[in-house]
Amino acid sequence: MDMLKKFAGSSLFLPVVALLVLLVFNTIFVDGFLSIQLTEDGRLYGRLVDILNRSCSLIILALGMTFVIATSGIDISVGAVVAISAAVVCTMIGGRGDGVAQMPMALAVLAAIGVGVLCGMWNGLLVAKFKIQAVVATLILMTAGRGVAQLMTEGQIITVYYKPFEYIAGFLPGMPLPTNIFIALAMVLLVAVLMKKTSIGLFVQSVGINATAARYAGINVTLVIFLVYAFSGLCAGVSGLIESSLIRAADANNAGLNMEMDAILAVALGGTLLSGGKFYIGGSVIGAITIQTLTTTMYALGVSADQLPVVKAIAVVIICLIQSKKAQEMFDAWKARRMSKQNGKKTSVDGKVAEQA
Amino acid sequence: MKNRLNQLIASKYFSFFVTVLLFAILYGAGIAMYKGFMRPQVFLNLFIDNAALIIVTVGITFTLIIAGIDLSVGAVLALVCMVLAWLLANTGLPVGVCVLLVMVMGTVFGAAQGYIISKFDLQPFIITLAGMFFCRGLTAVISQDTIQIENPTWVALASYRVDLGIGFVSIGAIVALLTIVVAAVVLGYTKFGRTVFAIGGSESSSALMGLPVFRTKVMVYAISGFCSSLGGLAYSLIMLTGYNLHGLGMEMDAIASSVIGGTLLTGGVGFIPGALVGVLIQGVILTFISFQGTLSAWWTKIVVGALLCVFIIMQAFITEQKSKLSSKSSMEDNNDPPIQPTPSGAES
Numbered sequence: 001m002d003m004l005k006k007f008a009g010s011s012l013f014l015p016v017v018a019l020l021v022l023l024v025f026n027t028i029f030v031d032g033f034l035s036i037q038l039t040e041d042g043r044l045y046g047r048l049v050d051i052l053n054r055s056c057s058l059i060i061l062a063l064g065m066t067f068v069i070a071t072s073g074i075d076i077s078v079g080a081v082v083a084i085s086a087a088v089v090c091t092m093i094g095g096r097g098d099g100v101a102q103m104p105m106a107l108a109v110l111a112a113i114g115v116g117v118l119c120g121m122w123n124g125l126l127v128a129k130f131k132i133q134a135v136v137a138t139l140i141l142m143t144a145g146r147g148v149a150q151l152m153t154e155g156q157i158i159t160v161y162y163k164p165f166e167y168i169a170g171f172l173p174g175m176p177l178p179t180n181i182f183i184a185l186a187m188v189l190l191v192a193v194l195m196k197k198t199s200i201g202l203f204v205q206s207v208g209i210n211a212t213a214a215r216y217a218g219i220n221v222t223l224v225i226f227l228v229y230a231f232s233g234l235c236a237g238v239s240g241l242i243e244s245s246l247i248r249a250a251d252a253n254n255a256g257l258n259m260e261m262d263a264i265l266a267v268a269l270g271g272t273l274l275s276g277g278k279f280y281i282g283g284s285v286i287g288a289i290t291i292q293t294l295t296t297t298m299y300a301l302g303v304s305a306d307q308l309p310v311v312k313a314i315a316v317v318i319i320c321l322i323q324s325k326k327a328q329e330m331f332d333a334w335k336a337r338r339m340s341k342q343n344g345k346k347t348s349v350d351g352k353v354a355e356q357a
Numbered sequence: 358m359k360n361r362l363n364q365l366i367a368s369k370y371f372s373f374f375v376t377v378l379l380f381a382i383l384y385g386a387g388i389a390m391y392k393g394f395m396r397p398q399v400f401l402n403l404f405i406d407n408a409a410l411i412i413v414t415v416g417i418t419f420t421l422i423i424a425g426i427d428l429s430v431g432a433v434l435a436l437v438c439m440v441l442a443w444l445l446a447n448t449g450l451p452v453g454v455c456v457l458l459v460m461v462m463g464t465v466f467g468a469a470q471g472y473i474i475s476k477f478d479l480q481p482f483i484i485t486l487a488g489m490f491f492c493r494g495l496t497a498v499i500s501q502d503t504i505q506i507e508n509p510t511w512v513a514l515a516s517y518r519v520d521l522g523i524g525f526v527s528i529g530a531i532v533a534l535l536t537i538v539v540a541a542v543v544l545g546y547t548k549f550g551r552t553v554f555a556i557g558g559s560e561s562s563s564a565l566m567g568l569p570v571f572r573t574k575v576m577v578y579a580i581s582g583f584c585s586s587l588g589g590l591a592y593s594l595i596m597l598t599g600y601n602l603h604g605l606g607m608e609m610d611a612i613a614s615s616v617i618g619g620t621l622l623t624g625g626v627g628f629i630p631g632a633l634v635g636v637l638i639q640g641v642i643l644t645f646i647s648f649q650g651t652l653s654a655w656w657t658k659i660v661v662g663a664l665l666c667v668f669i670i671m672q673a674f675i676t677e678q679k680s681k682l683s684s685k686s687s688m689e690d691n692n693d694p695p696i697q698p699t700p701s702g703a704e705s
Binding site: 074076126130131132133135136139140141142143144146147148150151155258261264274275304306307308309310311312313314316317320321324325326327 | 426428473476477478479480482483484486487488489490491493494495497498501601606608609612616622623653655656657658659661662663665666669670673
């Protein structure tokens with residue numbers, strides 16, 4: 001009982017419960033939802049694997065977004081950066097029908113990630129150095145970024161026939177799980193180790209809670225904010241690789257479309273306050289998986305990709321309201337008023353206590 | 358000489374002067390490069406083509422002045438176009454009633470966003486970002502395909518031309534100009550307008566002064582919703598369709614126009630005529646691209662993004678310069694300061 005109470009108070013409560021609800025719903029309504037088979041060539045196959053596979057790019061985006069939001073910023077350009085990174089890798093490998101790469105894939109992959117980091121650094125420069133509000137600074141790249149991606153692909157969808165390119169989001173020969181799950185795992189582990197072994201997490205948190213105080217405490221606030229956006233760009237770059245490998249093409253219009261919303265939703269669901277400060281990497285990861293499960297469930301129910309944002313927008317507003325201090329106070333005051341009505345006698349005392357709180 | 362320059366930079370209208378100058382240079386370059394730019398109709402077309410953007414920019418300027426933001430404008434515009442097209446196609450309601458319905462819808466949506474933001478003290482960008490996705494999604498729920506408007510009254514309105522002697526303008530352009538005038542008057546000469554600037558300067562001080570902060574904030578977002586839906590009507594008059602992707606990225610165009618026209622993103626400063634010139638600058642860039650003929654339309658977005666960057670950085674520079682000047686002048690001579698430091702509240 002005690003443990004249950006502790007769990008209910010923890011940051012993981014909301015995303016885990018939401019995930020469980022979705023899983024139970026799917027188990028009841030979708031046939032064979034939980035079954036996982038091993039195919040002949042040693043691959044795991046099933047809906048759960050599929051959800052995990054699809055949620056990888058979102059998990060990676062959510063990692064970067066968690067740090068950005070923890071510094072009380074936001075990065076709404078990630079979707080566009082995903083498109084740019086996808087455009088870079090696909091134009092460099094090239095769409096030759098005979099499956100030959102124009103440039104070595106390693107180089108193309110590095111370039112795509114590098115461009116992602118560059119985009120992140122640009123955002124970081126605007127936010128940290130020029131003190132532009134994070135929304136507006138990243139809004140520039142959000143709308144202009146897709147234009148850049150369009151120019152790179154010359155307005156066309158580049159399809160890559162080079163075989164090894166599929167391995168990024170597909171199965172390496174002999175592996176039971178798709179490669180991108182390992183990529184996501186590696187990035188989560190990397191971040192977790194950094195959090196445990198260094199004080200970076202503490203720096204980010206203190207900048208988010210009070211940037212001025214952090215500066216007086218000797219933290220290089222400008223550098224921390226800059227790095228946080230650069231890391232978000234890196235995550236978006238990796239995510240772009242996975243997204244383009246999934247469809248083996250670069251589609252400047254649709255790659256990473258609406259992903260910024262998913263990433264913000266995942267972070268908020270994971271318990272990180274959108275006003276900055278305390279953040280939860282584990283919560284964001286589970287949040288991302290939950291969002292992907294929600295997306296898959298909605299598709300199964302026949303909701304189209306265009307209509308899905310309605311559901312997600314409502315979810316964001318509800319989570320914001322739950323997190324909001326004001327709403328909490330109002331709820332407490334309302335509860336106190338009801339209690340005092342029932343108790344009758346203690347009216348004035350309870351009412352006053354509630355108001356003070 | 359240097360003093361004069363400093364005075365100019367410290368002037369409230371400095372970024373407006375820069376904007377007007379930029380517009381004149383761009384237009385002059387257009388005349389030098391293409392003969393067609395000389396025709397007065399090309400100038401009037403700027404108003405016709407950008408009527409919707411002008412109206413939306415006015416709304417977003419209100420939210421920027423109170424140091425808020427409204428990212429939902431483009432999506433509300435798309436929703437209004439779609440609902441209007443749907444109503445005209447599927448119900449027998451008269452045009453006037455349909456227009457009234459969509460206007461009320463947009464305004465109520467804006468007010469609801471404002472209510473959530475102010476009542477629960479949430480960040481405006483996250484709520485309006487959610488609002489943007491909500492409206493886009495809702496537009497797709499109504500129809501994923503384009504809905505044509507074939508209502509004869511609406512089509513007649515769309516093709517109606519107001520002759521000005523040197524050329525003609527559309528009804529949308531006239532509505533846009535009226536919106537500019539009304540907004541400038543409201544911001545500059547009413548109690549409400551003063552309160553808006555005061556909230557932008559400092560929300561807590563305004564509350565302590567006894568100004569109706571909550572009510573004004575909700576009203577500002579309602580105005581933004583109202584302008585988005587009015588912009589939607591103007592857009593619908595040009596496009597004559599309802600479509601899910603109408604007005605995509607318009608929020609950035611509007612914010613860019615407002616900022617180029619002298620609105621400070623930190624709140625408290627804004628200038629409606631400046632916002633108009635900001636839109637016209639974007640219009641000239643678009644005209645350039647269409648006259649040039651070979652450039653991809655994607656360049657517009659990139660150029661607008663770059664312009665926005667330059668102007669924001671310029672603003673940061675001016676603000677720094679101003680604070681330097683005011684601290685210097687108060688140190689030098691208290692009786693007759695050489696430079697009048699401007700208060701952070703601004704004229705409209």
